[in-house]
Amino acid sequence: MDESQSSSANAGAGTNAAPSATRAPDAPLALRGENLVKRFGAVTALDGVSLTLGKGEILGVLGDNGAGKSTLVKILTGFHQQTDGTLYVDGEETLLRSVDHARSLGIECVYQDLALANSLSIYHNMFLNREIVRRGPFRLLDHKQMRERAAQCLDDIGVHVPSVDLPVERLSGGQRQAIAVARAVHSNAKILLLDEPLAAMGAREAGLIIDLLMRLKEKGGLSIIMIMHNYAQTLDIADRIMLMQRGRVTYEQQSALTSVAELMQIVQREYRAMRAGGAH
Ligand SMILES: Nc1ncnc2c1ncn2[C@@H]1O[C@H](COP(=O)(O)OP(=O)(O)OP(=O)(O)O)[C@@H](O)[C@H]1O
Ligand SMILES: [Mg+2]
Numbered sequence: 001m002d003e004s005q006s007s008s009a010n011a012g013a014g015t016n017a018a019p020s021a022t023r024a025p026d027a028p029l030a031l032r033g034e035n036l037v038k039r040f041g042a043v044t045a046l047d048g049v050s051l052t053l054g055k056g057e058i059l060g061v062l063g064d065n066g067a068g069k070s071t072l073v074k075i076l077t078g079f080h081q082q083t084d085g086t087l088y089v090d091g092e093e094t095l096l097r098s099v100d101h102a103r104s105l106g107i108e109c110v111y112q113d114l115a116l117a118n119s120l121s122i123y124h125n126m127f128l129n130r131e132i133v134r135r136g137p138f139r140l141l142d143h144k145q146m147r148e149r150a151a152q153c154l155d156d157i158g159v160h161v162p163s164v165d166l167p168v169e170r171l172s173g174g175q176r177q178a179i180a181v182a183r184a185v186h187s188n189a190k191i192l193l194l195d196e197p198l199a200a201m202g203a204r205e206a207g208l209i210i211d212l213l214m215r216l217k218e219k220g221g222l223s224i225i226m227i228m229h230n231y232a233q234t235l236d237i238a239d240r241i242m243l244m245q246r247g248r249v250t251y252e253q254q255s256a257l258t259s260v261a262e263l264m265q266i267v268q269r270e271y272r273a274m275r276a277g278g279a280h
Contacts, residue, residue: 028055029091030191030223031076031107036085038071045071047247048085053191058217058224060238060255062231062263067244069227073193076225077109078102090190106190110180110197116168123150123164126183153186154179158215174205178212185216192216194226198233210237231260245270 031053038046045068053059061069074080075087078096087094089105096102099109116125123146124131132142132149150164159178161171168176177197184192197213198206210233216222228234234241235255243251243266251266 029053029088030055030057031090031225032088033072033076034086034088036072036075036087037083038068038075038080039083044247046075046082046085049244049247049249051242051249053223053225054239055223056217056220057240058213058226058238060234060241061225061227061244062229062234062241063244064267066246068247069244070195072244073109073195073225073227076102076191077107077193079109103187106188107193108184108187108189108191109193109195110177110184111195116176116180118169119167121165121167122154122161122171122179123147125168125179126150126153126164126186128183130187154182157182157185157212157219159212172205174201174208177201177205177209181209181212181216185222189222192222192224194224196227196229198228198230206233213237231263235260243267246274 029052031051033049033051036046036049036051037044047068049068049072051059051072061072063069071080075082075096078099078101081095081097087096089096089107094105096105096107102109117128120128123143127146127150132145133139134142147164154161154164159175159182161175161179168179171179181192181194181197197209201209213224213226214237217224226234226238228238235258238255240252240254241258241263242249243263245267250270251263
């Protein structure tokens with residue numbers, strides 16, 4: 001395949017990862033990053049990454065440890081600011097100043113450590129920092145309404161738990177991840193960023209999250225970027241994949257047009273080239 005062969009050669013040019021060839025040029029984009037660079041002192045974590053995310057699209061980001069995947073997500077979620085490069089949210093040039101700023105634009109992130117309060121109930125977690133309070137002078141929490149709304153929201157997206165009163169610590173890893181995704185979706189996310197949502201999960205638990213992501217996709221209105229490790233799972237879920245190596249995008253393709261074998265070949269070739277070049 002031409003593209004895979006030329007991809008590594010293009011990687012250093014800073015113009016890699018052009019918008020996907022199979023999307024219509026005027027298709028609406030939820031997000032676009034142009035030549036994003038992030039330096040931490042002497043470390044260049046992102047070295048000119050360009051990416052696009054179409055509305056309703058699921059983009060899978062693959063790559064080795066230290067490739068810059070989490071750094072990219074942290075820029076897209078307003079946690080870090082890029083050293084250089086431009087970000088467009090819904091077509092508007094935007095500098096994301098903070099996580100709250102990104103959130104106000106409908107960008108939500110589910111981090112790997114989840115940030116759920118384990119001793120609190122499912123429904124309370126769903127409304128963490130957004131609690132509903134009753135009217136009146138005492139501003140008491142409206143548990144009844146939060147319970148009902150949480151149950152409704154989980155029901156809407158097909159997440160089944162025995163009771164929304166259960167503390168989160170009683171749930172499995174997969175169920176917890178599902179609650180974290182549900183919470184993000186419930187807060188009207190338009191763009192959902194997931195950093196290794198299936199890490200450390202067994203097949204059954206991973207299946208739960210995969211099904212949830214597929215249902216969210218079918219419902220429409222949500223664009224997703226997910227960092228993944230497993231190539232086969234990524235190709236199953238994502239519409240498109242992007243491979244990152246050493247702070248750059250070295251390959252990008254529609255999932256239907258690539259394969260696990262091809263991705264492994266690209267990674268191996270890069271690895272051999274790096275060793276031959278004596279890098280690191
Ligand atoms: N806050 C930071 N300060 C300094 N260096 C950092 C910081 N965050 C990330 N880095 C460095 O940037 C590079 C990319 O890290 P990043 O966490 O984005 O990789 P990753 O692709 O998510 O890796 P993994 O698969 O292990 O999660 C690494 O060399 C890392 O050490
Ligand atoms: Mg990471």
